[in-house]
Amino acid sequence: xxxxxxxxxxxxxxxxxxxxxxxxxxxxxxxxxxxxxxxxxxxxxxxxxxxxxxxxxxxxxxxxxxxxxxxxxxxxxxxxxxxxxxxxxxxxxxxxxxxxxxxxxxxxxxxxxxxxxxxxxxxxxxxxxxxxxxxxxxxxxxxxxxxxxxxxxxxxxxxxxxxxxxxxxxxxxxxxxxxxxxxxxxxxxxxxxxxxxxxxxxxxxxxxxxxxxxxxxxxxxxxxxxxxxxxxxxxxxxxxxxxxxxxxxxxxxxxxxxxxxxxxxxxxxxxxxxxxxxxxxxxxxxxxxxxxxxxxxxxxxxxxxxxxxxxxxxxxxxxxxxxxxxxxxxxxxxxxxxxxxxxxxxxxxxxxxxxxxxxxxxxxxxxxxxxxxxxxxxxxxxxxxxxxxxxxxxxxxxxxxxxxxxxxxxxxxxxxxxxxxxxxxxxxxxxxxxxxxxxxxxxxxxxxxxxxxxxxxxxxxxxxxxxxxxxxxxxxxxxxxxxxxxxxxxxxxxxxxxxxxxxxxxxxxxxxxxxxxxxxxxxxxxxxxxxxxxxxxxxxxxxxxxxxxxxxxxxxxxxxxxxxxxxxxxxxxxxxxxxxxxxxxxxxxxxxxxx
Amino acid sequence: xxxxxxxxxxxxxxxxxxxxxxxxxxxxxxxxxxxxxxxxxxxxxxxxxxxxxxxxxxxxxxxxxxxxxxxxxxxxxxxxxxxxxxxxxxxxxxxxxxxxxxxxxxxxxxxxxxxxxxxxxxxxxxxxxxxxxxxxxxxxxxxxxxxxxxxxxxxxxxxx
Numbered sequence: 001x002x003x004x005x006x007x008x009x010x011x012x013x014x015x016x017x018x019x020x021x022x023x024x025x026x027x028x029x030x031x032x033x034x035x036x037x038x039x040x041x042x043x044x045x046x047x048x049x050x051x052x053x054x055x056x057x058x059x060x061x062x063x064x065x066x067x068x069x070x071x072x073x074x075x076x077x078x079x080x081x082x083x084x085x086x087x088x089x090x091x092x093x094x095x096x097x098x099x100x101x102x103x104x105x106x107x108x109x110x111x112x113x114x115x116x117x118x119x120x121x122x123x124x125x126x127x128x129x130x131x132x133x134x135x136x137x138x139x140x141x142x143x144x145x146x147x148x149x150x151x152x153x154x155x156x157x158x159x160x161x162x163x164x165x166x167x168x169x170x171x172x173x174x175x176x177x178x179x180x181x182x183x184x185x186x187x188x189x190x191x192x193x194x195x196x197x198x199x200x201x202x203x204x205x206x207x208x209x210x211x212x213x214x215x216x217x218x219x220x221x222x223x224x225x226x227x228x229x230x231x232x233x234x235x236x237x238x239x240x241x242x243x244x245x246x247x248x249x250x251x252x253x254x255x256x257x258x259x260x261x262x263x264x265x266x267x268x269x270x271x272x273x274x275x276x277x278x279x280x281x282x283x284x285x286x287x288x289x290x291x292x293x294x295x296x297x298x299x300x301x302x303x304x305x306x307x308x309x310x311x312x313x314x315x316x317x318x319x320x321x322x323x324x325x326x327x328x329x330x331x332x333x334x335x336x337x338x339x340x341x342x343x344x345x346x347x348x349x350x351x352x353x354x355x356x357x358x359x360x361x362x363x364x365x366x367x368x369x370x371x372x373x374x375x376x377x378x379x380x381x382x383x384x385x386x387x388x389x390x391x392x393x394x395x396x397x398x399x400x401x402x403x404x405x406x407x408x409x410x411x412x413x414x415x416x417x418x419x420x421x422x423x424x425x426x427x428x429x430x431x432x433x434x435x436x437x438x439x440x441x442x443x444x445x446x447x448x449x450x451x452x453x454x455x456x457x458x459x460x461x462x463x464x465x466x467x468x469x470x471x472x473x474x475x476x477x478x479x480x481x482x483x484x485x486x487x488x489x490x491x492x493x494x495x496x497x498x499x500x501x502x503x504x505x506x507x508x509x510x511x512x513x514x515x516x517x518x519x520x521x522x523x524x525x526x527x528x529x530x531x532x533x534x535x536x537x538x539x540x541x542x543x544x545x546x547x548x549x550x551x552x553x554x555x556x557x558x559x560x561x562x563x564x565x566x567x568x569x570x571x572x573x574x575x576x577x578x579x580x581x582x583x584x585x586x587x588x589x590x591x592x593x594x595x
Numbered sequence: 596x597x598x599x600x601x602x603x604x605x606x607x608x609x610x611x612x613x614x615x616x617x618x619x620x621x622x623x624x625x626x627x628x629x630x631x632x633x634x635x636x637x638x639x640x641x642x643x644x645x646x647x648x649x650x651x652x653x654x655x656x657x658x659x660x661x662x663x664x665x666x667x668x669x670x671x672x673x674x675x676x677x678x679x680x681x682x683x684x685x686x687x688x689x690x691x692x693x694x695x696x697x698x699x700x701x702x703x704x705x706x707x708x709x710x711x712x713x714x715x716x717x718x719x720x721x722x723x724x725x726x727x728x729x730x731x732x733x734x735x736x737x738x739x740x741x742x743x744x745x746x747x748x749x750x751x752x753x754x755x
Contacts, residue, residue: 163654172654172660174656185644185654185658185659186641186659
């Protein structure tokens with residue numbers, strides 16, 4: 001590997017050929033400020049359009065300043081990153097960007113967490129010397145994501161995530177010059193497009209241009225209403241990341257503190273989505289075995305089976321692979337299984353009417369906001385799950401209530417819908433859902449106890465993984481994909497008849513739910529995802545019960561209420577169907593909506 | 596942004612498929628495909644863009660992005676008589692703006708629009724290279740030189 005020797009700020013540096021000045025500097029401990037540049041750790045996800053020019057540096061012998069993110073190093077190069085000339089240029093660039101940016105930091109959702117705001121502070125901007133026309137776009141609100149393009153800096157990160165990583169293709173740069181912006185086709189609203197609400201665009205946006213729909217006020221109103229019994233369910237991925245919003249190290253498990261905080265906020269019952277995840281395994285595991293039996297008997301259309309707990313993934317295949325709607329499992333997601341169990345089973349148990357129960361979910365996800373608003377998850381205007389709020393929104397609620405999060409003593413979930421197994425905790429990471437399913441399906445199919453509970457071969461962070469699990473002599477091929485781009489590859493294999501998998505787990509977000517659109521922002525630091533993942537496997541290993549079918553409260557639920565997995569009641573409450581959303585889209589001219 | 600709804604006939608869909616095929620459905624040939632498609636249909640409504648996106652296997656958003664980036668591509672049908680007013684330096688200095696305003700006033704449309712009866716569309720050009728005749732207006736392929744605001748009415752009457 002050919003290396004290049006150069007000097008950056010008088011430090012000698014040696015890097016492989018083809019390295020950019022930005023990366024070479026980083027290796028030498030020199031941090032050049034950037035705005036549009038974005039790289040997600042070791043993953044091949046990089047956005048470097050070289051557009052914003054914030055990262056300009058002086059290169060000896062070069063007449064103009066060089067943008068560090070897109071300029072490769074050359075032998076003997078002498079780079080100076082913070083000369084007065086470079087600093088002046090950086091400030092000018094920032095002032096020009098800010099001259100077309102709203103100044104409502106005080107009420108902006110990204111205040112305190114905005115890369116543009118941080119840059120302006122770090123560069124000491126005190127006066128904007130440039131004044132001119134400001135862009136004004138209409139605000140686009142969808143069930144999960146808000147687009148406020150007045151705040152867009154045209155970094156193109158959202159476009160990169162949506163097109164190159166997720167391969168959904170909603171966004172593109174349009175128009176030119178002052179009119180240029182990033183938008184869906186025909187400037188249609190997000191909720192008319194093929195957007196899956198995976199929220200990866202929100203997770204990478206450096207400003208407040210892309211944010212989530214905020215339901216914290218609705219939750220506060222519900223909590224304040226004495227006539228309502230407010231029940232909360234928490235997703236597994238939340239407990240591995242919530243602490244980061246309070247300065248705790250990534251990967252710190254804060255389950256006990258999270259429960260304590262929720263109780264202090266006033267939720268009447270603090271339950272765990274993990275309970276519903278165990279339920280999902282019961283239903284989906286049984287479905288897997290049924291379809292496997294039919295497949296082995298000769299009906300080759302019955303497999304592969306795909307997991308269906310990820311709503312962004314569901315919307316993805318409804319739009320882009322509608323002819324394959326029979327392939328995913330019919331089981332609802334844990335969030336949506338929890339809803340009916342809470343409002344039908346639990347409400348009756350405690351003598352509360354359905355209309356007086358409010359179910360709130362805490363999710364690492366923005367698509368869950370869309371999921372709970374889907375028509376089929378509502379009965380006579382009463383949704384099974386009323387509000388879904390993200391990890392970030394919960395952290396904000398806790399801060400609003402001036403709770404000292406780190407000082408809270410650990411508390412336990414309420415029973416019966418708060419008891420869960422280790423299998424359900426790992427739902428939050430890529431590979432976790434299918435491992436949980438395998439733990440149960442193996443024992444149900446073979447009738448034998450598992451020789452070992454951990455399936456290391458299903459774990460990891462590679463985008464597409466595969467393993468063959470021996471089900472007592474029957475080899476089952478498992479496929480795993482995270483990130484919709486990887487999901488697309490597996491789906492296309494199925495479409496072309498090339499897939500040899502029997503069961504496939506798909507998560508829309510890179511890393512799985514731990515990297516969800518609603519999690520604390522990782523700003524491209526991959527080690528944070530790794531730490532969160534390890535935290536979940538740690539919690540799993542520490543649990544006394546690690547297989548979903550051994551959860552005594554699940555066993556009780558079936559005995560007392562549901563009957564059996566895939567039985568009539570289970571089918572009615574816990575299963576769903578999908579819709580073909582591939583038809584040509586309707587676009588309404590926003591200035592003449594009546595046409 | 597177009598507000599025209601178009602129902603593509605099967606023969607039109609086939610034509611788009613044919614155009615894409617002539618470039619081997621290569622996504623990199625998007626600009627050429629759009630050029631040919633506009634040459635055939637006269638403009639690029641949303642429905643045509645969608646079909647092209649399907650054939651080239653790229654997102655509609657990307658196609659729309661390219662269409663809006665280049666001023667040559669249009670989503671509105673051009674009029675039977677497309678009017679182009681040169682606003683290059685020489686013409687501008689010799690009063691092109693007043694001529695433009697007069698066209699706008701008489702036809703009652705903005706730059707980039709087409710009259711409701713589809714007869715005229717209005718656009719601005721940069722320098723057609725006939726600066727000695729400034730201000731210059733082109734209608735279709737015909738060049739009008741030394742156009743004055745008073746003369747606009749007579750020019751338009753030629754097309755009634």
